[in-house]
């Protein structure tokens with residue numbers, strides 16, 4: 001499993017603003033979109049391409065285009081939905097599927113309450129979007145599900161991760177062909193399994209419940 005923290009001054013600046021308790025939902029949504037756009041540049045580095053013959057106004061040349069099958073972007077509802085626009089801005093031809101997953105805040109069990117994906121994922125490069133990798137339970141479950149459905153490669157894009165979550169992911173699905181791109185790895189999880197220092201509940205902050 002490849003793990004890369006994308007280091008860039010704009011990512012560090014925007015992430016700091018995102019974390020601040022006084023950042024309102026509308027600004028939080030805008031920053032999330034901008035951060036995903038920056039992260040997706042790195043995260044799409046291994047996307048498959050093929051040569052294409054084109055004519056410029058001056059000459060014929062061999063250019064490059066994305067190879068089929070189309071990449072599939074899968075936000076994990078709810079919070080992952082906040083990352084979708086930033087990603088499709090960069091890969092407008094991608095297909096989009098949805099996984100609705102929530103962790104029970106008492107037991108930390110993962111409930112998959114929605115699934116709307118293409119029937120056959122064979123050979124597909126899937127980009128999973130979820131801002132928070134805390135205990136890793138949600139992402140491990142999502143990766144297992146997508147791989148079982150035939151995905152050839154899974155690239156996960158998260159804003160923040162706890163070291164405990166990365167280790168769990170490595171232990172449970174690290175032998176599958178997966179990559180993880182992050183804006184930062186934080187210090188630890190607290191007693192409620194929230195990321196410290198983190199940014200709080202990403203879904204609540206995106207959709208106004210934290211204000």
Ligand SMILES: O=P(O)(O)OC[C@H]1O[C@H](OP(=O)(O)OP(=O)(O)O)[C@H](O)[C@@H]1O
Pocket residue numbers: 076077078079080101102103104130131132133134135136137138139165193201202203204
């Ligand atoms: O790594 P884990 O310990 O599994 O926690 C991470 C999950 O928690 C959050 O979602 P949440 O369950 O709060 O659902 P929401 O997006 O609807 O708020 C987050 O968006 C991840 O999906």
Ligand SMILES: O=c1cc[nH]c(=O)[nH]1
Pocket residue numbers: 079132134193194195196198199200201202203
């Ligand atoms: O810190 C955390 C952990 C899980 N989910 C969140 O939204 N935030």
Ligand SMILES: [Mg+2]
Pocket residue numbers: 079201202203204
């Ligand atoms: Mg939540």
